[in-house]
Amino acid sequence: MKHNNIRIKKTATLTPVTQHDxxxxxxxxxxxxxxxxxxxxxxxxxxxxxxxxxxxxxxxxxxxxxxxxxxxxxxxxxxxxxxxxxxxxxxxxxxxxxxxxxxxxxxxxxxxxxxxxxxxxxxxxxxxxxxxxxxxxxxxxxxxxxxxxxxxxxxxxxxxxxxxxxxxxxxxxxxxxxxxxxxxxxxxxxxxxxxxxxxxxxxxxxxxxxxxxxxxxARLPTPWNRQVFDTLCAEHRCSVSQQHQLKRLLLRWQALGGAATVMDALAPCKSMQDLLRQLETELHQQSLGLSIN
Amino acid sequence: MQQIYLEHSIAEHEQTAKILQRFPRAHITRIEHFGEVFNPRAQNFRLQKKSPALILARKQGKRILTAPAGYGLGGKHNYYFSHMQNCAYDCRYCFLQGMYRSAHYVLFVNYEDFLADIQQQTQLNPHESSWFFSGYDCDSLAYEPVSQFARSFLPHFAEGPAWLELRTKSTQIRSLLQQPAQNNVVVAFSLSPEPVIQALEHGTPALQKRLSAIQRLQQHGWRVGLRFDPIIYDADYRSMYQTFFQQVFQQLDGHSIHSASLGAFRLPRNFYRNMLHLYPEEPLLAGPLSEHQGMMAYSGDLEAQLLDYCEQQLLQYIHTEQYHPCQY
CATH class of the missing domain: 3.40.50.1580 (Nucleoside phosphorylase domain)
Structure with a gap:
């Protein structure tokens, strides 16, 4: 199963919030x-x-x-x-x-x-x-x-x-x-x-x-998006340590703007190990394009 | 200031009385030791930063610490001290966010003990230069209207032989302009390009205001240092830092600067992790960083490229003898 269905816009990464917590x-x-x-x-x-x-x-x-x-x-x-x-x-x-x-x-x-x-x-x-x-x-x-x-x-x-x-x-x-x-x-x-x-x-x-x-x-950071995490974990077998690594990388992906192209690049990955490596590479490339302005 | 915590031990201190007079409407809570409020685990630095309390305390134990190797401006003996913990500014790259659990300002009002320790330390090496660096755990001048730190400390350095560095981003220079300049005091300004200030140095004076403050201090005879630390990566860093150095040295005479230093953005790994937990959405922390010997810094040769470029730009305006790269 490919995860092309997780094309997610940045706005969609926000977990629906209830009025109170x-x-x-x-x-x-x-x-x-x-x-x-x-x-x-x-x-x-x-x-x-x-x-x-x-x-x-x-x-x-x-x-x-x-x-x-x-x-x-x-x-x-x-x-x-x-x-x-x-x-x-x-x-x-x-x-x-x-x-x-x-x-x-x-x-x-x-x-x-x-x-x-x-x-x-x-x-x-x-x-x-x-x-x-x-x-x-x-x-x-x-x-x-x-x-x-x-x-x-x-x-x-x-x-x-x-x-x-x-x-x-x-x-x-x-x-x-x-x-x-x-x-x-x-x-x-x-x-x-x-x-x-x-x-x-x-x-x-x-x-x-x-x-x-x-x-x-309300000044606390927005809860991170579990949807992508859950989808990726469902598609690939992964250890607890890989889950932690994936969470860290997805948080980074979110901070860098949550570009859908990054997720597209993961489609060919056959295992969680491949996926983590590819995601790390993609995020590094993306972070080099960081602009303060 | 809405909330002040007051250690019993300094409740009657002269400095305490002056500070409390400034905040007649603050709620005051008496405490035994500042650690009761400052150290508990279940605190959120990010939430407190919007409305920090002031903790007035006595600094016990070792007040003057030896600076790490590689830290200094050429002096033989280098020390640092912190009359305050935490800063009035909110710079997103600042290690204090990762080091402390609380964003409350802790102000140690027993200046007389700091000064006695500085004197004692200086007397250990009477014929060699001893430097005392302030502004490691706080900005030396940003809280001056309340703390009166510079006003209280400077007279004690007037006779030498010790040197003092005040590290700041602040334009609170009134107390310096109200007294004669001292040759053994360096007012070291942290400077960044305006886009970095806008994005990351929340609540700090604009670059132009800092440059104007430097000019006024120089006109008054004070020695001024420039600290380009941290250098921040940007996809267009060459253009950004070239414009920045041009702007700085169009207004300041590089050769009249006491010293300048450069250092790239870096953080101890544990502090970085804490900061990531507080600000997961912050692009700076998602940048091209990697871990090396317990420090998070720009990956691979990116740091070297950044520093080489900025060093090359800086050395167009100052002599190499004025330059002190940050080492870690």
Whole structure:
């Protein structure tokens, strides 16, 4: 089989993009509800370990349950089970928190996430400037009745962040919290309806933060074209090492403009070894014609 | 500057106070050590580069390093130091993108320790020339309005015998023009053809602006060096570099230049791989490069052809004694 059918124009090398590449972890259903409604998320019936929601535009949400370990596990589960590509997605932990001073309903993002018991900490990379501002976020093992740390307090963020940072970069992993209780107003009157309402009121700001993060995310390189790779691999037997080499060369081909003539020149190749050699030669010739202007 | 990380150890430093005054609206996060923010693996240099934070830190440990063999301008003892990590510019060929995980600017504010180390190092060889090169991990002048680096360091070189090179693409020369020129300081400008600047040196001053800055410095009495490094391959490189050298030396008197050097585009292999991961669509990195002894450079005799041609052009305008080819 010849691969003349892979005449591909440069514009065709772009993978179709969904509107979002967003993963949200909430501890409670009540915290998740305003997000589920806003993004019109549908529950995916095949997931029984945790409730998982998704929409066709690429927003995914999981309700992890309370606690650091649940949050860490659910974050990884959501990413892996919905086809996340490492290094590309926006991963957010959205929910309620306590803060000694800030008013109930106040929105904050974390500039540092600290596991209160182990002392381990993480710094989300602050590449956006949200109106709400940043402060430290301390994660505890148990619910707190006092405010022993200078910052937000919760029970999930450190678990979420330790997991999220393995799946994406620090610019795209963040914790967004709404204050539910403080020194003057305890959490004793907090119920699901009020929790949802507190998040709902901050939805415009949360959406603005997501939009800013998506602008940042858009600066990532376009995912490479798998179509040509898959076609060539299907036509020729190839080792894992040859697959890596082919991927490197196809990325180079794409960077040099993705000329269809290069693919035409590969048509007579009988084996992957021949094809790689020929592709390397073609790309070298093409790179000699590189013009800065 | 929207975000500043502040090491506890320099929170009360005089230099810190001056810098913080410039950014009253910045969000400040206290840290124990700059490595907590700068070194973690899960960071994307490309994403951070659009909005880098400033990290104010204390440089611990060895501050003055011996320059690699072959690096220098004829001096017997060559050292380099970095008061800053990362650069205000965004040059696509720059090795910093491949070396660091973070694009945040780390500014080491304990200048007094650098200066003490420079003095100590100079005293080890009091009768031989010692050169100190700044601008390896950053541009020496681009951040001058904030760092006040040149303004702080130059007075300490006034008495000699040590030499200082400030490597830059910047036109931030006010602090140099506000003080008398010093014979043992060379302001070394990196120059490239305008098409290369447009394509690859994002955020840098245009060639014409750099040439004007050089002229002003020379008129003020400062010694100026020219660094044609990296030379970039283009299908039409002969015409591009011929026009470029003509333009440079129409405006500058070649014989009054302190020194000039040439070097082709090259990168350590690991840095190249990191950069390819960050910028897979960049034609420069897809160019005719191959690996030789751990370095990625133009393949085969292409590098030699490029350098020979540019050397031939350059030597029409300067004496061979002024010329120092880059070796690696």
């Amino acid at each position: 967003l993963y949200i972890v909430c501890a409670l259903d009540a915290e998740a509800r305003p997000l589920i409604n806003h993004f019109k998320l549908k529950r995916l019936p095949q997931h029984s370990a945790w409730p998982v929601y998704q929409n066709p535009q690429g927003v995914r949400l999981i309700v992890s349950g309370m606690g650091k370990s649940h949050s860490a596990a659910a974050c990884a589960y959501l990413f892996a089970s919905t086809g996340g590509e490492t290094g590309h997605g926006i991963l957010l932990n959205i929910g309620l928190c306590g803060h000694a001073e800030h008013e109930r309903g106040h929105l904050l993002m974390a500039d540092k996430v600290i596991d209160y018991h182990s002392g381990q900490s993480w710094y989300p990379a602050l590449v956006i400037r949200p109106q709400c501002g940043y402060t430290h976020l301390f994660s505890f093992e148990q619910p707190q009745t006092s405010y022993p740390a200078a910052g937000m307090i919760d029970m999930e963020a450190s678990g979420f962040y330790s997991s999220a940072i393995r799946l994406t970069s620090a610019e795209l992993a963040h914790c967004i919290k709404v204050v539910s209780d403080n020194k003057r107003q305890s959490s004793s009157d907090l119920n699901p309806a009020l929790a949802s309402e507190l998040i709902s009121r901050q939805m415009p700001s949360i959406i603005e933060i997501i939009q800013q993060l998506e602008k940042t995310q």
